[in-house]
Amino acid sequence: MTEIVERQTEQTRKSFIGQRRTRVEDERLVRGLGRFVDDVDPPRLVHMALVRCPYPRARIVSIDASAARALPGVLEVLLPEDVLERTDPITILRPIPDAPAIMPRALADGEALYEGQPVVSVCAVSRYIAEDAAGLIEVEYEPQPFVVDVLKAIEDDAPILHEHMGTNVVVTNPRGDGDPERGFEESDVVVEDTFSINRVSGLPMETRAILADWTPGVKTLHVRASTQAPHLFRRQLAQSLRLPEADIRVTCDDVGGAFGLKLGIFAEDLLACVHSMDLGRPVKWVEDRMEFFRGATQARESVHQAKLGVSSDGLIVSYTNRYYVDAGAHNSPMGSPMLSSLMFQGPYKFPNGYVERNVVLTNKVPVGAYRGYGQPEGSFVREVLLDRAARKIEMDRLEIRRKNFIRPDDMPWQTIGGAKYDSGDYRACLDMAAETIGYEDVLLRQAEARADGRYVGVGFGCYVEMTGYPGSKFLGKHNAQYGAHEGVVVRANRSGGVDVYTGVPPIGQSTETAFGQVAATVIGLDPGNVRVFAGDTHGTPVNTGSFASRTLIAGSGAIERAGREVREKALRVAAHMLDVPVETLELEDSVITSTQGPRITFEEVALNAFYAHRMPEGELPGLEATAYYDPISNAFAYGTAAAIVEVDPESGEFTLERFLFVHDCGTQVNPLLVEGQLHGGIAQALGAALFEEIVYDQESGQLVNGSMIDYFMPTAADLPRIELGHTEVASPVTPFGVRGIGESGTIPPGAAVANALADALSPFGVDINRLPLTAEYVWRLLAAKQAAR
Amino acid sequence: MKPAPFVYERAGSVEEALAMLQRYEGDARLLAGGQSLVPLLNMRLLMPSAVIDVNDVPGLDEIREEGDEVAIGALTRYSRIEWSPTLVSRLPLLTETVRYVGDRQVRTRGTLGGSLAHADPTGEMPLAAIALGATVVVQSQAGRRAVPAEEFFLGPYYTVLEPEEMVVEVRFPVRRTVSAIAEHARRHGDFAVISVAAVGEPNGDGGWKSVRVALGGVADTPILAVEASALLSGTSLEPDVVARAGEMALAAADPPTDVRASADYRRHLIPIYVRRTLELLQTRRSEGAR
Structure with missing residues (x-):
């Protein structure tokens, strides 16, 4: 049985949920009036710059900072020995199950393990001088044997990154059901391949940034951070700096994108704080793009050995995926991603399955969370193999999916990976996608084009996405250093509105707008009367933050509860003021009206509640509530992406003619925000599928393309028009029936394009098994086929 | 990404800029649009003593x-x-x-x-x-x-x-020419993986003279495909001639392998892009445009 969330009686008052409302955030953001870390320049500000290891791995023999210290304007140079004793290793927020924690330090401890690891930190009166000083520091390195390839790192003779572990394999997490090997024997057709997923970056417009300001007299370290989780940030800072939390205040204004990589603290955060505490001055560090590619967590890179067996009538009999995640040199607070395993089954049911995650260390930038958290990788592999199997048994690719979908009446569905799907009609999204893209017509066009020597293809990718967490208890079992809940304070103000205080920072997901719509609906105000204050640890309840597509699920639950309390108290106070029974009152559009006639504004009631001049007997002053909501289960979003491509088999070049995305995120609080989330996610997915790849040179171990010049992030000019469609099956397990939407866009596009390419080139019989899908890669596939002939 | 210290000079005339260049004895860089220079300075790949800003020099933008x-x-x-x-x-x-x-x-x-x-x-x-x-x-x-x-x-x-x-x-x-360019890049506006530009003068008889084919991205510098250009001049760009010109252009190239493309792929693209560019040239002539 799925637990069903408690539902209030059908709301008869005005609801703003479902309204397409423009974003509250936009007025400041589109006018350039947002406030990011770098917009804040307090008096006496100083700047930090770092010396970073230029080798993939090197022992630090000696450091001479005398010239840097002598440079006018330099205030402090921190060597490893200066900070390692004063700071503790950075804690891991989401430890890898059954794995040792390999915790990063503020500076390299004797040996640097990847190009870009901080070795020395400098503070100076300007960033210019700080960088000049960094350039004057002489570090003698002794390069060490390294490994930058995930499969080479598991070989017996590979250099071991962390000697005490004796291996580069941090952990092997298996999970399975049935008898997969027997399943393959019983299958009529088995397809298998090794898939390489590219290392990419979340690439927020605002890089990592911190402004640390220690005020000795009041013993307060005020940190302005660009983070997804200010309360977790505060906790981690307190742990690593050995300070009581009371000494630390974290505020987070606008965040210029985060995408998972701004979870938890980094070495640079600790260093900026140490400098500030030493100097008693505010210290700013805003990462530049060169540093970003050498320090901010990267993502996705993995090798998947996957195998799929089907019966001749198209039923999936067995599916296995043993994969190796390239985790980089050590753990990051949220790395490495877990959902390639948990969600490996996707929208299909099959009796035999096995998934095995191997987390492997290499001498590269550590991997962290990135929008999708393993789901884009796992979906790509599964959907590409499924198309291959369909071609082998000559079954239509829609048909094979329809045959294997978990159906609405199968729900709730316990997956082999360990997820419990709440509800959903997966076929509805596929059917809508096929109909919208004109599947039958495309096939006709394809045949005509081929007769004409042109190669057109259509492809689909289906997904189910885990959104939110199934409760804090679940996270406790996984030893996570946070809960699944959100808390808010809803407090009336004396101008007729309410203030909502949340620890969820504005990272671009429009919580101010969405939370405002929810609060206004619950209380009976206009959204214009709700002001959301976000991201300040002084004044917001201790919470979790914005990640895991959980903000609206957990946040709206907390707002619903706190808002209801405020509303009910307002009605009680109003009843007293109007001298009517409370049951006769209704609050709508900021006015409380009695069926007996009298009316009073919410503003008057709030003012009286704060004056407390005329309160009911026993009613305390004030009009506010603090509430928490802990989710009872995950909600699972789902959908289908579809793509049409035309390929030039001579050059390998192809064009993405159409791209379509049909999805279900349950109740849409604001369709405009949903579409924005999808556009962004899809852009990142197509970037990773077609353009982006962080490349390390196998010979030298060096990062090859560590700048925006050579990292091919697509611009609007490179992306197709995105067509969207949706169904709306309310989740039975979340407040308002919402499912998360923040990450969906990243999941199926790569598979849809890969399948479209394979379809276009099916006369050549090419098999796609990596990302990104570049023209050169397509040419190589075709050239290999021709050479084989 | 902050530049190393440098002296900022602003020249008011070509003569002044040249005097400054002389004075810094090769250790100064001219700043015009800054689209290449400024990133190089910021990445400290260039650390000149002085940057001479010529944006105020009159008469240089006509x-x-x-x-x-x-x-x-x-x-x-x-x-x-x-x-x-x-x-x-x-x-x-x-x-x-x-x-x-x-x-x-x-x-x-x-x-x-x-x-x-x-x-x-x-x-x-x-x-x-x-x-x-x-x-x-x-x-x-x-x-x-x-x-x-x-x-x-x-x-x-x-x-x-x-x-x-x-x-x-x-x-x-300036002559009575038809011209065309084709380029393969990893993304819109990015550095070319390969680019081919062609210029030719139409003859009265449907043929071409003075054809010049140049290639970018396939050698240490952009190159004029001298032999291919000579071959094409005086022809009507017949398919077999174009194919041979493509092979000649290929022979003249020495493409690099880099993060954008391998040398192999660039080589593969050379005849294709030479052909495409020349086809475009033909099309434009028949359309009477350009």
Whole structure:
């Protein structure tokens, strides 16, 4: 049985949920009036710059900072020995199950393990001088044997990154059901391949940034951070700096994108704080793009050995995926991603399955969370193999999916990976996608084009996405250093509105707008009367933050509860003021009206509640509530992406003619925000599928393309028009029936394009098994086929 | 990404800029649009003693028709080239080529002279200058000299410019030509993986004379495919001739392997892009345009 969330009686008052409302955030953001870390320049500000290891791995023999210290304007140079004793290793927020924690330090401890690891930190009166000083520091390195390839790192003779572990394999997490090997024997057709997923970056417009300001007299370290989780940030800072939390205040204004990589603290955060505490001055560090590619967590890179067996009538009999995640040199607070395993089954049911995650260390930038958290990788592999199997048994690719979908009446569905799907009609999204893209017509066009020597293809990718967490208890079992809940304070103000205080920072997901719509609906105000204050640890309840597509699920639950309390108290106070029974009152559009006639504004009631001049007997002053909501289960979003491509088999070049995305995120609080989330996610997915790849040179171990010049992030000019469609099956397990939407866009596009390419080139019989899908890669596939002939 | 310390100088005239270049003895860099120089400074790949800003120098951003030539000042922005009525009618290859350069922000600041002096092997302006048979006019305190574009580039980011010299003007011959360009890039406005520009004069009999085919991104500098150009001149660009020209262009190239593409792939693309460019040339002629 799925637990069903408690539902209030059908709301008869005005609801703003479902309204397409423009974003509250936009007025400041589109006018350039947002406030990011770098917009804040307090008096006496100083700047930090770092010396970073230029080798993939090197022992630090000696450091001479005398010239840097002598440079006018330099205030402090921190060597490893200066900070390692004063700071503790950075804690891991989401430890890898059954794995040792390999915790990063503020500076390299004797040996640097990847190009870009901080070795020395400098503070100076300007960033210019700080960088000049960094350039004057002489570090003698002794390069060490390294490994930058995930499969080479598991070989017996590979250099071991962390000697005490004796291996580069941090952990092997298996999970399975049935008898997969027997399943393959019983299958009529088995397809298998090794898939390489590219290392990419979340690439927020605002890089990592911190402004640390220690005020000795009041013993307060005020940190302005660009983070997804200010309360977790505060906790981690307190742990690593050995300070009581009371000494630390974290505020987070606008965040210029985060995408998972701004979870938890980094070495640079600790260093900026140490400098500030030493100097008693505010210290700013805003990462530049060169540093970003050498320090901010990267993502996705993995090798998947996957195998799929089907019966001749198209039923999936067995599916296995043993994969190796390239985790980089050590753990990051949220790395490495877990959902390639948990969600490996996707929208299909099959009796035999096995998934095995191997987390492997290499001498590269550590991997962290990135929008999708393993789901884009796992979906790509599964959907590409499924198309291959369909071609082998000559079954239509829609048909094979329809045959294997978990159906609405199968729900709730316990997956082999360990997820419990709440509800959903997966076929509805596929059917809508096929109909919208004109599947039958495309096939006709394809045949005509081929007769004409042109190669057109259509492809689909289906997904189910885990959104939110199934409760804090679940996270406790996984030893996570946070809960699944959100808390808010809803407090009336004396101008007729309410203030909502949340620890969820504005990272671009429009919580101010969405939370405002929810609060206004619950209380009976206009959204214009709700002001959301976000991201300040002084004044917001201790919470979790914005990640895991959980903000609206957990946040709206907390707002619903706190808002209801405020509303009910307002009605009680109003009843007293109007001298009517409370049951006769209704609050709508900021006015409380009695069926007996009298009316009073919410503003008057709030003012009286704060004056407390005329309160009911026993009613305390004030009009506010603090509430928490802990989710009872995950909600699972789902959908289908579809793509049409035309390929030039001579050059390998192809064009993405159409791209379509049909999805279900349950109740849409604001369709405009949903579409924005999808556009962004899809852009990142197509970037990773077609353009982006962080490349390390196998010979030298060096990062090859560590700048925006050579990292091919697509611009609007490179992306197709995105067509969207949706169904709306309310989740039975979340407040308002919402499912998360923040990450969906990243999941199926790569598979849809890969399948479209394979379809276009099916006369050549090419098999796609990596990302990104570049023209050169397509040419190589075709050239290999021709050479084989 | 902050530059190392340098002296900022602002020149009010060519003479002043040249005097400054002389004074810094090769350790100064000229700042025009800054689209190549500023990133190099910020990444500390260049650490000159001085940066000489020539943006205030008058008269360096003119587009003049002079007889059978068009002279374009070194400080002329890409965006001026893009929208110049003179160039649209007289040198349409330039206006067409500019659209492959960076993005609108880059084109608003970047300059023709800066592009040539920077000498990126994938640069579109160097490619067009070679295809069109342009002459680069450079000046120092010792005087002026004119260098054919084909001889101007010596290697990646390396030209015949002496430290005390600056590009002041580029002169393009104007003839009754048809031109075309085709480019393969990893993304819109990115550096070319390969680019091919072709210019030819239609004969009365349907054939072509004085065909010039230039390639970018496939050698240390943009190159004129000399043999291919000679082969094509006097033909009607028949498919077999075009195919042979593609092979000749391939033989003249020595493409690099880099993060954008392998040398193998660039080699594979050369005949394809030569063919496409020449087909475009034919199409344009038959359309009577350009």
